[in-house]
Amino acid sequence: MDLQPQPTNSPASSAVKTGLIIGLVMLSINFIMYFIDYSYLVAGWYGFFVVVLFFGQVIFFGKQYRKEIGGFMDFGTAFQFSLVTLIVSGFISTLGNMLLYFVIHPGLPELLVETQLENMVAMLDSFGAGDSLSGDQIDEMREEMASNFTPLGQFKAFGISLIIYAILSLILGAILKKRDKSNDY
Template identity: 75%
Template sequence: MEPQAQQSNTPARAALNAGLVIGLVMLAINFIIYFIDYSFLVAAWYGISILVIFFALVIYFGSQYRKEIGGYMDFGAAFQFSFVTLIISGLISTLGNMLLYFVIDPGLPELLVETQLENMVAMLDSFGAGDSISGDQIDEMRSEMANSFTIAGQFKAFGISLIVYAILALILGAILKKRDKTKDF
């Protein structure tokens, strides 16, 4: 009975559950924001808010897992938990975005590209650099942004995200680790 209980407490198994929950929460938030106003999906405040919620949820579930396994977790287990959680939730979010972009609203990527371009030009104008961008440069940016909303672009972004997830998992692992100081001699 003990080996079965021990197996269910592995960082990877706990991370699968946490990643699934976090991915579904992020997906639900994304769809709610889409139904409220699609332009919020490319707003800076939305990206920052999602990042804060994402970090908070990983730390919450990591703390719960640490509590579940006795209150202590070494860095390796904390890193593994964080990395697997980020991968699973990122994969769910990517698949959900693809569902939104290619099935639910195939015209959305074009609208998001235009909104993103408008936001960028407005930001450059506020810095006084809006006039320095040529029409060709804007067309090139539009093309690059549009490519990020293709199926290949989504998988490429997820691949790049794996590197970012590894770095974030290092940070989250450092936050979540807690060593048992009674074992120090």
């Protein structure tokens, strides 16, 4: 007779809900930053903040789900929950960014590329290497950065993210798992 409470939701269905919430939160923050100052979207501190907040939310909701299913979760369940959450939230963020870049403000990608280039040249200048870039190299970097803001570039980035999400889900699964030691004999 199994006395452990059975989960009301599968890890995948709970993760879809969680991914929707996290995706919408991250998208809202992205839009708020855009409205405050679009250059924040390519600032290093903002990228760090987003990553910390993103994974903090996955851990928070993962612990909530673990509590919902009785306080224990094996690695496989934690991995599945994390992976589905990351994929859903990443997909929502990608769609939201495409909406921002191609519908709301079609000139934004060009502005972000220029801001990114300025930030990179300023960083190279701080190391004393700013003058080592030729005009051709800067143009090449500009083209490469601009390609990331095309629809194809956005889908490629999401595809690469899927691989990264799988690796990060292994880490998050290890963080979220909790074994019921009372079953050990």
